[in-house]
Amino acid sequence: MYLQRRNRILRQSPAIRSLVAETVLTPNDFIAPIFIDEGENVKTEIASMPNYFRCSLDLTVKEVKELWSMGIKSVLLFVKADDETKDNKGTEAINPNGLMQRSIRAIKDAVPEMVVMTDVALDPYSSFGHDGIVEGGEIVNDATVEVLAQMSVSHAEAGADIVAPSDMMDGRIAAIRQALEQSNFTKTGIMAYSAKYASCFYGPFRDALDSAPGFGDKKTYQMDYANRQEAIKETIMDVEEGADIVMVKPALSYLDIIREVKNAVDVPVSCYNISGEYAMIKAAAKMGWIDEEKAIIETLTSMKRAGADLIATYFAKDAVRLLNH
Numbered sequence: 001m002y003l004q005r006r007n008r009i010l011r012q013s014p015a016i017r018s019l020v021a022e023t024v025l026t027p028n029d030f031i032a033p034i035f036i037d038e039g040e041n042v043k044t045e046i047a048s049m050p051n052y053f054r055c056s057l058d059l060t061v062k063e064v065k066e067l068w069s070m071g072i073k074s075v076l077l078f079v080k081a082d083d084e085t086k087d088n089k090g091t092e093a094i095n096p097n098g099l100m101q102r103s104i105r106a107i108k109d110a111v112p113e114m115v116v117m118t119d120v121a122l123d124p125y126s127s128f129g130h131d132g133i134v135e136g137g138e139i140v141n142d143a144t145v146e147v148l149a150q151m152s153v154s155h156a157e158a159g160a161d162i163v164a165p166s167d168m169m170d171g172r173i174a175a176i177r178q179a180l181e182q183s184n185f186t187k188t189g190i191m192a193y194s195a196k197y198a199s200c201f202y203g204p205f206r207d208a209l210d211s212a213p214g215f216g217d218k219k220t221y222q223m224d225y226a227n228r229q230e231a232i233k234e235t236i237m238d239v240e241e242g243a244d245i246v247m248v249k250p251a252l253s254y255l256d257i258i259r260e261v262k263n264a265v266d267v268p269v270s271c272y273n274i275s276g277e278y279a280m281i282k283a284a285a286k287m288g289w290i291d292e293e294k295a296i297i298e299t300l301t302s303m304k305r306a307g308a309d310l311i312a313t314y315f316a317k318d319a320v321r322l323l324n325h
């Protein structure tokens with residue numbers, strides 16, 4: 001058989017495949033999410049996230065040192081607020097001595113070069129488990145945005161490098177940018193969860209922080225997974241409002257959105273390889289149905305190939321270990 005072109009030539013050995021690989025993961029791609037608890041020497045495995053833990057600050061600081069030593073350069077902080085501190089105003093979210101603010105200070109003290117990103121949304125602090133203030137069964141936009149702006153300034157005061165609003169209220173990026181500028185935090189970045197979909201795959205995360213919505217769902221603020229065009233609208237608006245990095249979330253069922261967003265904006269694009277995506281791989285691997293290590297690298301590579309410059313993932317440490325051997 002005569003063939004002018006034989007595509008298998010470039011696939012015939014590991015060496016040649018690596019020479020022509022279009023996508024290569026590195027530790028610089030990853031953001032490691034961290035769950036923080038009150039107390040000392042506390043390390044609780046999250047039931048629906050095997051081998052992922054919520055730790056007190058003392059252990060968290062050790063963990064962050066280890067992440068840095070492995071080459072991971074960014075952490076995304078989430079805290080589990082005590083039930084007594086929860087209300088419908090986000091009071092604890094802006095407490096200068098709240099767990100988040102103390103955590104930022106301790107981590108920046110211990111590993112000053114680590115890029116510390118912080119979750120900005122009210123759900124961990126809300127008696128309703130919603131990302132905003134609730135009035136008459138509704139999640140009200142403008143009052144919530146005011147608190148999110150104060151919360152962002154409070155994180156910046158504590159030393160956060162990048163605030164990451166995950167709430168999906170309208171106008172919050174502009175409000176946060178303005179608040180940071182007014183308080184002279186001209187070096188604090190904003191990573192906007194721009195296209196965040198109302199997804200069933202957040203379940204394990206809500207276990208981790210005990211933050212499941214007490215009533216209803218999040219569909220009046222998070223996006224409908226039927227929509228693609230809307231993701232472009234959201235991300236372009238966030239860039240115009242001052243976002244330094246935009247995010248698509250979840251990742252695996254939204255690779256098309258990652259690519260479209262990457263083509264539409266001129267800022268770095270991140271994606272969030274969320275808790276349910278972690279849980280699915282862990283569960284299938286436990287059953288012996290898939291190879292966990294291969295599934296981790298293949299899924300993370302697919303996100304980068306889709307266009308993600310940064311990937312927030314619970315597999316950050318595993319991936320770096322796998323890349324190193």
Ligand code: PBG
Binds near residue numbers: 123166203273
């Ligand atoms: C809430 C928030 C959620 C996640 C990050 N921030 C869940 C939600 O919107 O209910 C999910 C992350 C994950 O599932 O890994 N502000």
